[in-house]
Amino acid sequence: MLELKGVTKHFRKQIAVEDVRLSILEHEFLVILGKSGAGKTTLLRIMAGLQAADSGSVWMNACDVTRQPPAERKIAYVTQEYALYPQLTVHGNLVAALNPLRLPKAEVVRRIAEVSAWFQIESLAARLPSQLSGGQAQRVAFAKAVVRQPSLLLVDEPLSQLDCELRGELRRLLQTLNQRFSTTTVMVTHDPVDALSLADRIAVMEEGHLVQIGTPDDVYRSPESPSVAGLLSPWGVNWLPLELLMVFPAFEQILSSRKTGPQGITTVGIRPEAIQCAQSQAAPIMNLLEFAVEIGEIRNLGFSQLVHAQLGTHRLQFFADRNASVRPGRVSVQVAKADVLLFP
Template sequence: MTMADLELRNLSKTFRKQTILRDISLCVPDGSFTILLGPSGCGKSTLLRIIAGLEPQTSGQVLIGGVAVDHLEPAARDIAMVFQQYALYPHLTVRENLAFALTIRRLPRPDIEARIAEAAQLLDIQSLLNRKPKDLSGGQRQRVAMGRAIVRKPKLFLFDEPLSNLDAQLRTTMRIELKSLQQRLRATMIYVTHDQVEAMTLGDRIVLLEGGRIRQEAAPDDLYRAPADPFVAAFIGTPGMNLWSGQVTTRGDRLQFQNGDLTLPIPFLMEQQPSLNSITLGIRPEDILLTPQPGALPVEVAVELIENLGAELLIHCRVGDSRFVVRSVRGGPVQQNHSLTIYLPQDKLHLFVDDRRLDASTALPS
């Protein structure tokens, strides 16, 4: 199967004076699994449709394998797309659905049968080939939809929220199958979703969009550990990062963060003191401790609610107007409507100045 890289250069889309996409530049390497992630209305499906040639861009270029394809119709771009709706012909069998696009392209019948057999084996749908879509489950229909893409042997696979109509358990199963399929095919895949769990588990790289622009592009682990701004920090993670906006005050030669009743020393010395009204401090729920640790900052909180998830708890806490969520394993002295001391490891704190991450390149350890 011949794959190709994808490059987007300064891509923008305006519709009825509304900007849908803003100056998108992106490189998708050959053989990679790239996720377009973001909330509803951020432009990710529009971007996918532009790549496929189903919708024109206002400005910018789309290149596949180093060749500009803006002037090409969808059929000429050598792309296969799998939609949220399965788009199967109800009057045709699975075999006929798989063969349809190849028949239109006038491939020899032996080649068509060989491709169908290969895709059916990859997707474990050999026993379904003589059935019609109405006789299939949701998961089986989605496998057939993927099979229709595979038999075409395209340069790029595009997926537009293909698992969103499936129940939670089946989505998990299909995620595993899709990731395995991508690795076996070594295919270049671009996948649109609003589900950050899907994004984190499937992708080699995640492109997080909001308001028609890229907020951050990174490997899943980098996106989780070093979010570029508060939006990324809150969007990635279940639950998202605890974030508080506050002021910076000085105590001796150290800086402190203050948000109402919450006061914490900032474990950085900044070269220039930032604007006092644009400081955001954050920590992930799973990084907060219930037992003391050297260097961790103790905070007395009130426990408002405990969510029991079975193997772990989500503990909702408050200090004045500042709220925390703590993710913890079961056990320990945690009771609703009681006080609790939690501990914030200083190396797990995230600081954002003017909505940009402050990290080791712009701060010195205290």
């Protein structure tokens, strides 16, 4: 559907995007994940034709569109700022989006009714953008983009300015957007929850480079570097020294099963959500790494308890069930061997 071939963009001596090669499939929901300054928005703007690459090319449906103006690419772009015409009502904004297409009046009415119902903005038709809440404005911005029926929808951090409830609401709409409107979506975000919950594939960017791409499960379970593991972990990663874990026979079995030795490993990571208090009815011990920690602070998160503990001289954190009786002191915890992250 869309392919980037060696796309590079520098701003003076600063690398924004470096030799990115990426193929996006038709009807795919691709999420580009990275920290601020990773090059995500620059790459999105190059796809849209709003930013010229220094080198490389952009292809859509097997045609080179590198020098094609944005208006000719059949692409819609949703920005963080919503980009609504302030002098027009919500209905007026939707009509304005369709004007360049010169559609029959009946088709304009049909399309506006369809997207208004889908994005739940029928009751907002007569309001000006200044009269909308952030969540309402974001839904109108999506409707304005989708009403044109673009082949490719580009979305820049659409949920970053919304509160938790509105983020969840908009995520539910986005999850079925491609199927409902037969489009392909590329979204950029720094939020791992957005990436993991929405993407068919995740492309991870660091300092202008595309460092890993795969399904959410693949990238989450098999990150190619500690930094990728950190990006996909909303609660961070417990980084532990190799020598601290080598005393456990189960850890040696992990190294053996991964066909590596301690000399090839420099970093060991365990995500907080992978650790659980040891249970007498747990899975067979052969599948688990078990060790004792000293529990210190316990924080009630409502849905769970966040436990801060010590393993030797190293701090780590993990979650306990909200109804579990967790107290400061020594306790055994377990981790599935498959959830132990090893990096050279």
